[in-house]
Every structure is written in C-alpha cells, then in structure tokens.
Amino acid sequence: MSAAQDLARLAGAGAALGVRLIRGDSVKLEPVRWLWPGFLPTGMLTLLGGAPGCGKTTIALTLAATLTRGGRWPDGSRGSGAGDVIVWSGEDAQPVLAARLAAAGADLKRVHFIDGVGDDDGFDPGRDMPLLEATADKLEAPRLLILDPVVSAVTGDSHKGAEVRRSLQPVVTLAQRLGCAVLGITHFSKGTGGRDPVERVTGSIAFAALARLVLVAAKVKGEGDDEPRRVLLRAKSNIGPDDGGFAYELERVEVAPEVEGQRARWLEALEGTARELLAEAETDPGDDEATALDDACGFLRSELANGPKPAKYLYGEGRQAGHSERTLKRAKAQLGIESRKETSAWVWAMPAERGKGAKGSKDSEAQNLGTVGPLGTVEGESEAF
Numbered sequence: 001m002s003a004a005q006d007l008a009r010l011a012g013a014g015a016a017l018g019v020r021l022i023r024g025d026s027v028k029l030e031p032v033r034w035l036w037p038g039f040l041p042t043g044m045l046t047l048l049g050g051a052p053g054c055g056k057t058t059i060a061l062t063l064a065a066t067l068t069r070g071g072r073w074p075d076g077s078r079g080s081g082a083g084d085v086i087v088w089s090g091e092d093a094q095p096v097l098a099a100r101l102a103a104a105g106a107d108l109k110r111v112h113f114i115d116g117v118g119d120d121d122g123f124d125p126g127r128d129m130p131l132l133e134a135t136a137d138k139l140e141a142p143r144l145l146i147l148d149p150v151v152s153a154v155t156g157d158s159h160k161g162a163e164v165r166r167s168l169q170p171v172v173t174l175a176q177r178l179g180c181a182v183l184g185i186t187h188f189s190k191g192t193g194g195r196d197p198v199e200r201v202t203g204s205i206a207f208a209a210l211a212r213l214v215l216v217a218a219k220v221k222g223e224g225d226d227e228p229r230r231v232l233l234r235a236k237s238n239i240g241p242d243d244g245g246f247a248y249e250l251e252r253v254e255v256a257p258e259v260e261g262q263r264a265r266w267l268e269a270l271e272g273t274a275r276e277l278l279a280e281a282e283t284d285p286g287d288d289e290a291t292a293l294d295d296a297c298g299f300l301r302s303e304l305a306n307g308p309k310p311a312k313y314l315y316g317e318g319r320q321a322g323h324s325e326r327t328l329k330r331a332k333a334q335l336g337i338e339s340r341k342e343t344s345a346w347v348w349a350m351p352a353e354r355g356k357g358a359k360g361s362k363d364s365e366a367q368n369l370g371t372v373g374p375l376g377t378v379e380g381e382s383e384a385f
Contacts (some may be wrong), residue, residue, distance in 0.1 A: 032239045035083075035143060035181050036063065036073040041239060042143070042181045045172055045210055047150065049186045049201045049235075050217035055250045055264060056185050057092060058100055059217060059232060060146050062264040063183070065104035067144055068111060074232075074246045074266040082107065083143025086136055088114040088125060090152050103253045103261030112139065126155035129170035133177060142180050147171070150184025150207070159299070159321045161206035168210050184211070198236045205320045213237045215245075218278050235274040243273045296323045296331035301350075304337070308349035311339065 033042045040046055040063065050056050066073060070082035085106075089097060094113050101111055114123045117131060125147060136142040147153060153171055156163030175182045186201055198208045208214050214236040219228040233245035247267040255261045270277060299321055303309055318328045332339075336351045 033179070035067060035079055037075075037077055038237075038240050039073070039213070039215065039234065040144075040181050040183065041212060043176050043179050044212040044239075045168070045175060045182045045184060046213045046215065047184050047186055047201060047207060047211040048215045048217065049188055051188045051219070054217040054219055054230060055248075055262070056217050057089070057097075057148055058250060058262050059248070059264050060148065060183050060185055061087075061097060061100045061106075062104040064111065064144055064146060065101050065106035065263075068101075068107040069105065071105070074248075075269065081141075082110060083141040084110045084112060084139045086112045086114065086132070086139075086142065086145045087148075088123060088146065089148040090125075091148060099255050099259055099261030100263060101261070102255040104263040125153035125171075126167055129153065129174055133170075133174040136174070136178055136180065142178050145174070145180055145182045146185070147182065148185040150186050153184075158207075159317055161209075161320065164206035165210060168207075172210065188216075201322075208236060211236070212239050216274055216278070220278065231270060231277060233270065233274040233277055243271070245270045245274070245277070292323070292327050293330055293334065296327045297335055299323055300328070300331050300335060300337060300348075304348060304350045308347045311346040311348050314348055 034040060035042055048056055048060060063073075064085040064087070065071075067079065067083050068085055070079060072078050087097060094115075097113065098108065098111075101108060114132065116122050117124075117128055123132075132145075136145070150168075150171075151158045154164055154167040156167060158164060171182055171184070174180065184207075186207065188201065198205075198214055201208050201214070213234065215232060216235045217230065217232050219230055221228055230248050230250065231245055232248055234242050236242055246269055248264045249267065250262055251265050252260045252262050296318070299318060300314070303314060303317065315325055315328060318325070323331075332348065338349050338351055340347055340349070
C-alpha cells in the first residue's frame with residue numbers, strides 16, 4: 001500500500017483514528033528497580049553471553065538460587081526479598097538444572113520449570129510468550145525468567161535485526177507488565193576475540209541493542225601454568241555503570257546420594273571495562289581463525305540457500321552477525337561462490353551445478369572466480385558500493 005493510500009485510509013476513518021500524544025510533564029518519573037543492584041534490573045531484558053565452557057547457565061542458576069531465598073548477591077548487597085523464578089532451557093534436562101539449583105542452595109519450592117503448553121504441546125518461546133505471561137502472573141512473586149538460549153525466542157532469522165526485534169517484543173512486554181527481570185543466555189560468535197564484547201554476541205546486534213544490560217562471562221588465561229580465570233563482567237548498561245564485575249570459579253557439590261550439582265562460587269570484585277579485562281583471550285588465535293572461517297561459511301550457505309543476494313547486503317548482515325569482511329571473502333573463495341554484476345550491483349550466488357568432469361575442479365572455479373589473492377581477496381573483481 002502506497003503512502004497516498006495510507007493517508008486516504010486514515011482520512012476515511014475520520015476522528016476514530018488518531019495518534020495519541022502524552023505531554024512530558026504528565027509522565028511519572030520512576031527509578032530503575034533492581035534484583036541485583038547494578039547488574040540485574042527488573043522489568044527489563046538482560047543478556048548473559050560467553051564462549052562455551054564458561055558456565056553461563058550455572059551463573060544464571062546461582063543468581064536464581066540467591067533470589068529464591070532472599071540471599072546476598074556477589075557484592076554483598078541484599079535484594080528486597082525472596083521471589084519466584086521461572087526457567088526455560090532448550091539445552092539441559094530438568095534434573096540437571098534442579099541439581100545445580102540445589103547445589104547453589106535454592107529454595108526449590110520457588111523454582112518453576114516450563115514443561116509445555118496444555119497436555120501435549122511443547123513450549124515454544126517464539127510463540128507462547130503471551131501464554132507464559134498469563135501463567136506467571138498467577139505466581140506469588142514472579143521476579144526472574146531465565147531463557148536458555150534466548151535465540152530460541154526468535155521465530156525468524158536471528159541474524160536479521162528487524163526479525164529479532166519483532167520476536168523479542170513479547171519477552172520485553174512480559175518483563176514490563178510483570179515487573180520481572182528476564183535473563184537471556186546466549187553465546188559469543190566464534191572468531192570475534194579482541195572485539196568489543198557487545199559485538200561478540202551471536203546473531204544480530206539487535207539482541208544487545210534491545211537488552212538494557214549485557215553481561216559477559218569468559219575464561220581468561222592465567223599467568224604461567226595457572227589455570228584460566230573465569231570472570232563475569234558488565235559489557236553494556238543503559239541504566240547504570242557499564243564496567244567492573246566479579247571473578248568466579250565453578251565447583252561441584254553432592255546434593256543427593258550419587259548426585260552432584262555445579263554452582264558458581266564468587267571471588268573478588270574486578271575493575272575495568274569488559275574489553276580491557278578480556279584483552280587476554282581464552283582461545284588460541286589459530287583455532288579462533290579456523291572456527292571463524294567455518295562460521296562464515298555457514299552464514300553464507302544459509303543466506304544463499306534460496307538464491308543470489310547482493311554483496312553489499314551480505315557484508316552488512318555479516319558484520320551484524322560478527323563476521324569480518326576479510327573472513328567473508330575467504331569463506332566466499334572456499335565455497336566457490338560466484339560473483340556477477342547485475343545492473344550496478346555485485347551479486348553473490350552459490351556455484352551452479354557443473355558438468356561431471358568439471359564439478360569441484362579448481363581450474364573451473366578459477367575461471368569463474370578469478371585468482372584468490374592474499375587474505376582471501378578475489379583478483380579481477382571490483383565490488384564498488
């Protein structure tokens with residue numbers, strides 16, 4: 001529908017339609033409310049990101065355990081009282097989660113695992129958030145919702161900002177209406193070591209943009225033969241300080257005969273920005289580069305599965321997904337992606353089916369792609385935007 005048609009429709013509707021305006025002096029000013037002051041706000045979405053092996057889920061459940069008993073947070077502060085916790089996990093079974101909560105001293109009567117919808121259907125975070133809001137509203141004190149991983153709440157492509165924002169809006173709405181903190185767990189994109197930690201969050205940058213606060217967990221190399229240190233850091237905050245954090249370690253304790261659970265044990269407070277404190281990355285640069293190329297290849301396969309797309313679009317979406325232009329070019333060369341100019345723009349496409357003798361031939365690919373030069377650039381092709 002054109003803009004002129006939109007205006008005609010609105011004019012035809014008469015006075016029944018109109019844009020509501022609220023004068024600024026009629027808006028009630030309210031302070032930010034916190035579960036854990038400075039780290040976990042109520043009524044808002046917080047992200048907890050990190051590489052595998054950092055214990056992100058264990059951190060979230062240790063914080064949940066503190067809330068269920070009204071205990072002290074890692075900095076020694078105490079919240080406003082005990083509350084109910086709702087947990088959805090697409091990665092761990094309920095007995096594993098319950099053991100971790102028990103290890104952290106949770107009051108399990110205040111923990112509620114999402115088990116499905118109705119008698120038979122499984123819970124879909126991307127579809128059933130309004131139903132969860134109505135159910136959670138019946139709890140005595142719904143204070144925290146854990147979504148692990150938060151990307152499961154996205155019904156479309158998690159690399160596209162518009163689809164991420166649209167899918168996460170019901171999550172944000174639930175938080176606002178219930179006054180409940182939402183902690184979404186996510187991963188770091190591989191091959192992003194050294195970048196701003198907020199930019200390392202997997203998927204579209206819209207995840208970090210929607211969250212009012214972003215926490216990151218990481219293993220940082222120790223000195224000499226020391227074991228890597230684990231750290232939880234503030235990487236972004238729109239509502240308070242955006243630096244500092246805490247060191248922690250993971251420990252296992254027996255919670256029942258032959259049953260162990262893992263919990264986070266908090267250590268000293270840390271000063272500095274997340275980028276500074278993560279400058280000593282936990283992964284080997286060579287391995288990091290290899291996995292970055294694998295991830296970029298997967299990104300291009302997904303984007304081009306249904307047909308060609310403009311190179312400019314792919315570079316833009318790739319940046320938001322955490323892939324550098326250099327890595328995308330190397331992935332393009334590795335996959336044998338064809339590049340051709342349509343009107344005034346360069347377009348990338350997966351290689352067409354070739355004859356049996358030429359299929360997979362490096363000589364055949366070279367004829368289509370030109371010579372692969374240093375750093376994965378393609379000579380003979382100039383993609384001017």
